[in-house]
Amino acid sequence: MSEPSKPQGRKFQLPEHLKVYKNVWVIVEQERGIVHSVSLELLGEARKLADKLGVEVGAVVLGAEGPDLNRICGDAISYGADIVYKVTDPVLADYRTDPYCRVMTDVVNAYKPEIVLLGATTLGRDLAGAIATTLATGLTADCTELDIYADNRSLAATRPTFGGTLLCTIQTLAYRPQMATVRPRVMAMPERDDSRTGRVEEVFPNLQEESVVTKVLNFIADREQNEAQLAFADVIVSAGKGLGKAENMKLVFDLAKVLGAEVGVTRPLVQAGWAGSDRQVGQTGKTVRPKLYIAAGISGAIQHRVGMEKSDLILAINTDPNATIFDFAHLGLVGDALTILPALTDAFGRRLSVNRLAG
């Protein structure tokens, strides 16, 4: 990437005292011993950025001391970290903004990373917004692409803007660290490599529980997942406005059932009340990367595209041969989803049941 054009009237040079900031960090998100997959995806991305810069990948793991935390530190190394900052204190057992923000601010100020990445989750967004404020630095939300500008070694964080109509590249030129959040499933999961080695640096912040105002009275884990599990589905059948009316969603569910697939929808369908927001794919919904994505009656607005374009194989069905979705789908079918969907349900049903009998 070449350096972009610069608007007038602002400082763009990195001050001398900030040039000591080095290394690419990921704040590893764990909740009750469970690491969020986005943190591992980010370690893979941090590895690429660090290799371009010729620096190390640091993983920050916060929590209460225990076997879970030690396991997570090992995982961070296997997924790409060179050094793990293991920050332990009983006060950090559950996520709360204030102690996490205080500790992260101190750790960043002490070790001076040039880039800090977090998942764009409820925890990551909550924490990132707070520490970018205490550190008075730039934070770019929901990035879909991260790169390094060769000329000035700065982070180029690209994200959809205005509901995804356009993409913009954002940089933090004169401040450190450069911070960004990335949504789950936007970046590929790196291969785990247990032969990797790394160092663990222990940090003891010595917090006082009395100094924390907010108390966790209870944590109700989601036991039964009633919500659609789109993010990790292998096959997704999605519907857009081309379906015409809510009753036609049945055709989508029928095909999904035959394929053992999840059902996704575009934002307008959620707004129209045809489906819950847990099924929304796109910039304000979920990002997915299934092996097969069938898009029925979806025009291909960027808002939707950014949530599904990393699918292995996209089949688009649309009556309009000029629909935008055909610009980025792998397979296109010009036709009415209302007749094609039942035909696909039959065809898949036949092919798969033939095998079941044979098997």
Next chain:
Amino acid sequence: MHIVVCIKQVPDSAQIRIHPVTNTIMRQGVPAIINPFDLFSLEEALRLKDKVGARVTVLTMGPPMAEASLRKALSLGADDAVLLTDRKFAGSDTLATSYALTSAILKLSEEDPVDIVFCGKQTVDGDTAQVGPGIATRLGFEQLTYITRIEELNESAKEIVVQRRSEGGVQVLKTRLPCMITMLEGTNTMRFGKMDDMFRAARYELKTWSRDFTGAEEAKVGLKGSPTVVSKVFVPKPRAEKAKMITADGSSPDALAAAALDAIFAAQPKLADDLLARAAAGL
């Protein structure tokens, strides 16, 4: 009890234009609405007003035309409205915006201490979810984001119990006021305005505050106070190759579907095995 609800007027459309020199978004000429996520927070504030008799002030930073959103909020039941507007604020990123809004909240607190600040979960135009946490951090308020329910508000003890959505479950949190809350969408339904509130909203004399008035430092607002630089705005590139179009003799749905299956399995032979294995497993 004094509650401030921060709202943002956003374009109600995908039509946007980008300033060719500054690469910032030009909002002129696009129909405007209150950011939909803000309405869940406004409604929650109005419910607290109904329950404990709080005073609700709506605050927005934006161009003079943002007045329309404030009047809308007044017509829904807010008591007071402040428009923070100054050309010096133009081009503020989230760090500068949270600084400017904080200066106005501090100004409001001088006259009537603020107990709760509500913000929207995020905006539909910026989608950052950063301004709420920025305000909470600057004010030193307890930060409660993605709240699904306010279980309890004890006014005399200044305590609040809320349910907060996390990735793997729900946290039940108890904290002390003052705090900053962002409500998760779908947690309540915005009321209809009452007739007398609508009349009051139309007559209400807005407080219009400038940077000078709130005492915000010039170097910390606008482009100058914004660490992030929009270096490039662009239309996403189409994939190098367009979709391979599926055709079939006669173009009957059945023929097209059969051709589609062949194309899918030709492109992803492993997928065929996966699907067959699932079918065999009875899925």
